[in-house]
Amino acid sequence: xxxLFEVLVGQPFFKGMTDEQIRTxxxxxxxxxxxxxxxxxxxxxxxxxxxxxxxxxxxxxxRTQEHGSKIIQTLHRGDFLGWSWMYPPYRWNFDSSCQSDxxxxxxxxxxxxxxxxxxxxxxxxxxxxFTEIIVTRMQALRIQLLDVYSTFR
Amino acid sequence: xSIQLSAEPIAHVMSPVPCRILSVEQELEDTYTLEVEPPxxxxxxLPGQYTMLYAFGIGxxxxxxxxxxxxxxxxxxxxxxxxxxTDALVGLKPGDFVGVRGxxxxxxxxxxxxxxxxxxxxGGVGLAPLRxxxxxxxxxxxxxxxxxxxxxARSPGDLLFASQIHEWxxxxxxxxxxxxxxxxxxxRGPVGVVTSLVGRSSYDGDTAxxxxxxxxxxxxxxxxxxxxxxxxxxxxxVSMERNMKCGIGLCGHCQLGKFFLCKDGPVMTxxxxxxxxxxxxx
Numbered sequence: 001x002x003x004l005f006e007v008l009v010g011q012p013f014f015k016g017m018t019d020e021q022i023r024t025x026x027x028x029x030x031x032x033x034x035x036x037x038x039x040x041x042x043x044x045x046x047x048x049x050x051x052x053x054x055x056x057x058x059x060x061x062x063r064t065q066e067h068g069s070k071i072i073q074t075l076h077r078g079d080f081l082g083w084s085w086m087y088p089p090y091r092w093n094f095d096s097s098c099q100s101d102x103x104x105x106x107x108x109x110x111x112x113x114x115x116x117x118x119x120x121x122x123x124x125x126x127x128x129x130f131t132e133i134i135v136t137r138m139q140a141l142r143i144q145l146l147d148v149y150s151t152f153r
Numbered sequence: 154x155s156i157q158l159s160a161e162p163i164a165h166v167m168s169p170v171p172c173r174i175l176s177v178e179q180e181l182e183d184t185y186t187l188e189v190e191p192p193x194x195x196x197x198x199l200p201g202q203y204t205m206l207y208a209f210g211i212g213x214x215x216x217x218x219x220x221x222x223x224x225x226x227x228x229x230x231x232x233x234x235x236x237x238x239t240d241a242l243v244g245l246k247p248g249d250f251v252g253v254r255g256x257x258x259x260x261x262x263x264x265x266x267x268x269x270x271x272x273x274x275x276g277g278v279g280l281a282p283l284r285x286x287x288x289x290x291x292x293x294x295x296x297x298x299x300x301x302x303x304x305x306a307r308s309p310g311d312l313l314f315a316s317q318i319h320e321w322x323x324x325x326x327x328x329x330x331x332x333x334x335x336x337x338x339x340x341r342g343p344v345g346v347v348t349s350l351v352g353r354s355s356y357d358g359d360t361a362x363x364x365x366x367x368x369x370x371x372x373x374x375x376x377x378x379x380x381x382x383x384x385x386x387x388x389x390x391v392s393m394e395r396n397m398k399c400g401i402g403l404c405g406h407c408q409l410g411k412f413f414l415c416k417d418g419p420v421m422t423x424x425x426x427x428x429x430x431x432x433x434x435x
Contacts, residue, residue: 061338071336071344076353099341140346144334148368149277149307
């Protein structure tokens with residue numbers, strides 16, 4: 001537990017949280033590792049976990065009929081993976097696989113929700129941070145959608 | 154009274170000088186690099202400058218110089234074929250002639266970056282006007298602290314100067330971070346916008362200097378990200394483009410706010426542009 005706490009304290013996501021808040025979150029977490037090529041989850045699968053990447057690279061992929069599988073984004077050290085456990089239908093919206101060996105902290109989504117309900121202040125701190133990540137990624141995806149590097153004639 | 158005409162051609166900044174094409178190399182499907190014989194032995198340019206290239210009988214366009222400023226034996230220009238004039242230019246062969254005026258415009262201020270971390274952020278064909286900076290910095294490497302190139306392209310097949318990127322990646326004195334907007338599963342690198350690379354590089358936000366070039370929307374968001382990382386407007390350089398015609402601040406086609414980009418730019422700091430640019434109507 002103390003090892004996990006030390007790891008979490010050093011992560012930018014938890015900056016500004018109290019030690020007690022971080023210890024509470026750490027109770028829902030464990031260290032995990034995946035080999036290169038491993039599939040972490042698939043589109044449509046039940047979403048229960050969130051991952052904070054400590055080392056390695058993860059690809060988020062969407063399968064299409066016309067174009068096969070396309071990587072829509074990659075995540076790297078310090079990035080969070082997965083928040084579909086927050087909202088119904090609690091299903092993953094894409095595939096996730098490891099481009100390299102990956103070490104991560106896995107958080108139990110339903111357990112995090114219980115904590116947030118029991119301690120609204122902590123719940124707010126978590127949601128504020130997750131929301132910032134979501135907004136940043138959404139903004140980035142909007143720019144990707146623009147296809148700004150293509151030629152216009 | 155007789156009038157004696159000079160046998161010497163009158164050099165004039167609006168007169169294209171015919172220069173021989175030395176080589177044409179296809180970089181990408183629609184992008185080519187031309188090497189052109191310089192108009193004179195005193196040819197030289199600063200990183201960030203451009204020439205007006207004239208396809209005889211077709212038209213003239215501004216093209217960034219993409220070569221090494223230390224090599225004055227040739228003019229290197231990377232052209233994306235997007236219309237009649239650029240189509241004509243990339244269709245030229247070695248031995249053909251192209252009209253050259255310039256170089257024009259302001260340059261990337263590598264002097265201001267000495268003793269500091271240097272961030273070079275490029276999007277798509279925006280790597281071409283930044284390549285002279287990379288050459289210049291690597292030719293004088295001991296003058297700078299950490300040097301990072303962040304480059305985003307549409308897909309792996311659209312990475313400009315791919316072999317040179319590999320070469321730079323093999324060096325120990327420059328960090329090269331690449332990302333693409335989309336890829337299939339054969340791609341083993343990052344996928345995402347170029348701004349996602351900023352957080353992955355180490356730089357001293359209090360002193361670093363950033364040179365940014367690419368589509369304007371990419372530059373806007375890159376600037377926001379770099380500013381959040383501590384880089385102030387006076388240390389953020391961008392290359393602004395508008396329709397340039399004369400190259401000398403005469404015709405007004407390239408006016409942006411109070412600036413004529415052909416001579417006050419294309420390279421400007423965000424501090425210079427404050428209040429003049431990123432305005433929707435402009």
